[in-house]
Amino acid sequence: MAYPLTAWALALLQTLLFIASAPLLCGWVKRVRCAFQNRASPPLWQPYRDLGKLFRKSVILAEEASWLFRATPYIVLAAMVLAAAVIPLIAVNLPTDAIADVIVLVGFLALGRFFIALAGLDIGTAFGGIGSSREMMVSSLAEPAMLMAVFTISMTASSTNLSTAMHYLLQSGLVLRPSFVFTAAGLMMVAVAESGRLPVDNPATHLELTMIHEGMILEYSGRHLALIEWASEIKFMIYAVLIADIFLPWGIATRVTPWELLSGVVAITVKLALLAVLLGAVESGLAKMRLFRVPEFLNLAFLLCLLGLLSHIILEVAI
Amino acid sequence: MTPVSLYTQAILMLAALVLFTSFALLAQARMFALIRLYAWQGTLLAVTTALVAWVTHQPRLYISALLTLGLKALLIPWFLNRLVIRLGLQHETEVLQGNSLILLGAAALTVFSYYVVMPIVQLSTLVTRNVIAVSLAVILLGLLLIIVRRKAVTQVVGFMCMENGLFFAAVASTYGMPMVVELGVAFDVLVASILFGVFFLHIRDSIDSLDVDRLNQLREGDD
Numbered sequence: 329m330a331y332p333l334t335a336w337a338l339a340l341l342q343t344l345l346f347i348a349s350a351p352l353l354c355g356w357v358k359r360v361r362c363a364f365q366n367r368a369s370p371p372l373w374q375p376y377r378d379l380g381k382l383f384r385k386s387v388i389l390a391e392e393a394s395w396l397f398r399a400t401p402y403i404v405l406a407a408m409v410l411a412a413a414v415i416p417l418i419a420v421n422l423p424t425d426a427i428a429d430v431i432v433l434v435g436f437l438a439l440g441r442f443f444i445a446l447a448g449l450d451i452g453t454a455f456g457g458i459g460s461s462r463e464m465m466v467s468s469l470a471e472p473a474m475l476m477a478v479f480t481i482s483m484t485a486s487s488t489n490l491s492t493a494m495h496y497l498l499q500s501g502l503v504l505r506p507s508f509v510f511t512a513a514g515l516m517m518v519a520v521a522e523s524g525r526l527p528v529d530n531p532a533t534h535l536e537l538t539m540i541h542e543g544m545i546l547e548y549s550g551r552h553l554a555l556i557e558w559a560s561e562i563k564f565m566i567y568a569v570l571i572a573d574i575f576l577p578w579g580i581a582t583r584v585t586p587w588e589l590l591s592g593v594v595a596i597t598v599k600l601a602l603l604a605v606l607l608g609a610v611e612s613g614l615a616k617m618r619l620f621r622v623p624e625f626l627n628l629a630f631l632l633c634l635l636g637l638l639s640h641i642i643l644e645v646a647i
Numbered sequence: 648m649t650p651v652s653l654y655t656q657a658i659l660m661l662a663a664l665v666l667f668t669s670f671a672l673l674a675q676a677r678m679f680a681l682i683r684l685y686a687w688q689g690t691l692l693a694v695t696t697a698l699v700a701w702v703t704h705q706p707r708l709y710i711s712a713l714l715t716l717g718l719k720a721l722l723i724p725w726f727l728n729r730l731v732i733r734l735g736l737q738h739e740t741e742v743l744q745g746n747s748l749i750l751l752g753a754a755a756l757t758v759f760s761y762y763v764v765m766p767i768v769q770l771s772t773l774v775t776r777n778v779i780a781v782s783l784a785v786i787l788l789g790l791l792l793i794i795v796r797r798k799a800v801t802q803v804v805g806f807m808c809m810e811n812g813l814f815f816a817a818v819a820s821t822y823g824m825p826m827v828v829e830l831g832v833a834f835d836v837l838v839a840s841i842l843f844g845v846f847f848l849h850i851r852d853s854i855d856s857l858d859v860d861r862l863n864q865l866r867e868g869d870d
Contacts, residue, residue, distance in 0.1 A: 504656045506663030627747045631670060634754050639663040642761050643777045 338584060339413070339422040346412040350565040351375035351558065353600055360608030375561065382554035390451050390547055400447035401548070401555035404440040408562040411436035415569050416491055418592035419581035425491035430478045433490070434471070437522070437566070440559065441467055448544030459543025462619065466528065466540065469626035470521045476633035477515045480507050480640050481574055494577045507640035512575045514632030519567035521626055524560070526611040528622055538616065565600075572599040654702050658819065661695045662781045665815060666757070669788040672808060673753055676740040678800060682727045685804050688811055689719030696818050703822055711829050715814070718833055723807065723840050730844050731800060734851060741798055749795055756791060757784040771820070778819035785812030797860050799850060803843045810836055 355372040362369030389398070414428045414436070441463065448460035478488070484507065485493035521528040524541040539546075545556050573580070579595025581588035617625060668688040675681045693716035700708030731737060743749075760783035768776045789812060792805030810832070817824045824832075850856075 504660055506660045509660070510663065510667070623747075627750070628674070631674075631750055631754070635663070635667060635670065638754065638757050638761075639659075639666065639781075642757070642780045643659045643662060 336423050339424045342417050343413040346417050347409055347562055350561040353565050354561045357604045357608055360605050361612055364608055364612035379554050379558055383551055385550040387550035387552055392452055394450055397447050397450045400443045401552040403443045405555045405559045407436045407440040408559040411566055412562055417569055418596055420491045420494055428490040430488050430490055444544055451547045455543045455546050459540055462540045466521055469623055470518045473514055473630040473633045474518045476637055477511045480511045480636045483640055497577045507636040510632045510636035514629045515571055517629035523564040523567055527614045527617050530616050568600055568603050661691055662778045665691050666781050669785045673792055676743050678731050678736050681804055682724050686720050686724035692811055692815055699818055699822055707826055714833050726840055753788055756787045760784040760787055779816055782812045782816035797858050799847055
C-alpha cells in the first residue's frame with residue numbers, strides 16, 4: 329500500500345511528539361505525587377531542565393569502560409524511539425502501522441533492557457552488578473505477564489498488530505470484557521514494575537541497597553546519563569500510552585483531518601493525565617516492597633493476565 | 648460481530664469475578680481476609696442470582712438471592728469470624744509453601760474444567776452456558792484449597808467455596824434449582840458450618856491445635 333507523503337510526515341511528527349512529551353508526563357506524575365503528599369512541587373518542565381543540564385555537562389568515564397559502556401546510551405535511546413514509533417499516539421492508519429506489532433514492541437523493550445544490564449556489569453562495580461541482576465530478575469518475571477496480556481489482546485482482535493487491534497476495539501464499541509478487566513490490572517502492575525516505579529523500585533532513591541534501575545546507571549554521567557534518563561522517561565510513556573490505547577481507545581484519530589487529529593491530541597492528553605493521577609495516588613499510598621516480595625507482586629500480575637486469557641477463552645470465544 | 652447483550656456481559660463479568668475470588672482465596676494466608684473474600688464471593692453469587700431473576704422474571708429466584716446474601720455473605724462469615732476470635736486465631740497466618748506452583752495448578756485446573764465441560768457446552772443453547780466451566784473450576788479450586796491448607800478453618804472455607812461453585816452452576820446454567828432443593832441445601836450448609844464450629848473446639852481440645860496434619864500422628868504422649 330502506498331501512503332501519501334503527508335502520512336509519513338504525520339508518522340514522523342507523531343514519534344517526535346511522543347519522545348518530546350515523555351519528560352512532560354514524568355513532570356506531571358511528579359507534580360501529582362507532590363500534591364498527594366502535600367509538598368511544593370517542581371515546575372512541570374523540570375525534567376527538561378534536568379536533561380538540558382546533563383547534556384551540557386561533560387562525560388566522565390571510568391578507566392575500565394569498554395565501547396559497550398559508551399554505546400549503550402545510544403542503543404537504549406534508539407530502541408525506545410523505535411518502540412515509540414510503533415505505538416499509535418494520536419492517529420491510527422499511519423505508514424508505521426505496518427510494523428506496529430506488539431511482539432516487536434516487547435522485543436524493542438527487551439533490547440534496551442539487555443544493553444543497559446550489560447552496561448551495568450561492564451564497569452565492574454558492585455552496585456552495577458547488583459542493579460543488573462535485580463533488573464534481570466524483575467524483567468524475567470514481568471515479561472511472561474506482559475506477553476500473556478499481549479496474547480489476550482491479540483486473540484480478542486485476531487491480530488498482533490496494535491493498530492488493527494485498536495480498529496477492532498473501536499468498531500466493537502463499549503463492551504465490558506472480563507478478560508480486559510483482568511488484563512488491564514495485570515498490565516498496569518507490569519508497567520509499574522518495568523518502568524521502575526514505586527512499589528517495586530524507587531526512581532528517586534539514592535540508597536544503594538534498594539536501587540534497581542539507579543544501580544545500573546550509577547556510573548553514567550553527563551550526556552550519557554541524559555540519554556538514559558530520557559530513554560527511561562520514554563519507556564514509562566510507552567507503557568502509559570499502551571494502556572490508554574488498548575483499554576480506552578476512544579478519541580484517537582482514524583482519518584487524517586485536522587479536526588480528528590486535534591481530538592486525538594486532546595484525548596490522549598486527558599487519558600494520560602488521568603492515568604498519571606491514578607499512578608500518583610497508588611505511589612503515594614504504597615511503601616516500597618522488599619526486593620524478595622517483588623516476585624510475589626509479579627506473580628500476581630502474571631496470574632491476573634493468565635486469568636484474563638482464560639476468561640477470554642472460556643467465556644468470550646463462544647459469544 | 649454480533650452485539651452482546653448487557654445481561655450476558657454482566658453475567659460473564661460476574662462469573663470472571665467469582666473465579667477471581669476463588670484464586671484470591673488460594674493466595675490469601677490471613678484468616679480474616681480469607682473469610683472476607685468468602686463473603687465477597689457470596690455477595691457476587693447473590694448479585695448473579697438477582698440478575699438472573701430480574702431478566703427471566705422468576706420471583707422465586709429473588710428469595711434464593713436473599714437467602715444467599717443472608718447466609719453466605721453475612722451469617723456464615725460472621726459465624727466463622729466469631730469462631731476465629733473465640734479460638735484465638737486472629738493473628739495466625741498460614742505458611743504458604745510453593746504458592747506460585749499452587750496458583751499455576753489452579754490455572755491448570757481451570758483449563759481442565761473447561762476441557763471437561765466442552766461436550767455439555769456444545770449441547771446447550773443458553774447464552775450463559777460458558778459459565779458452567781467457571782463454576783466447575785470454582786468447585787475444583789475449593790477442593791484444591793482443602794487439599795493444600797492445613798488449618799481447619801481454611802478447609803471449611805474451601806468446602807463452602809465448593810458449595811458456592813455448585814450453586815453458581817445451578818443459577819447460571821439452569822436458572823436455579825427447585826425451591827425445595829435450594830432451601831434444603833442452604834440449611835445444610837448452615838448446619839454444616841455450625842457442626843464444623845463444634846468440631847473445631849473438639850479438635851483443639853484433643854490435639855491443642857487446629858493444624859489437622861497433626862491428626863496423622865496417633866501416638867500418645869508425643870512431645
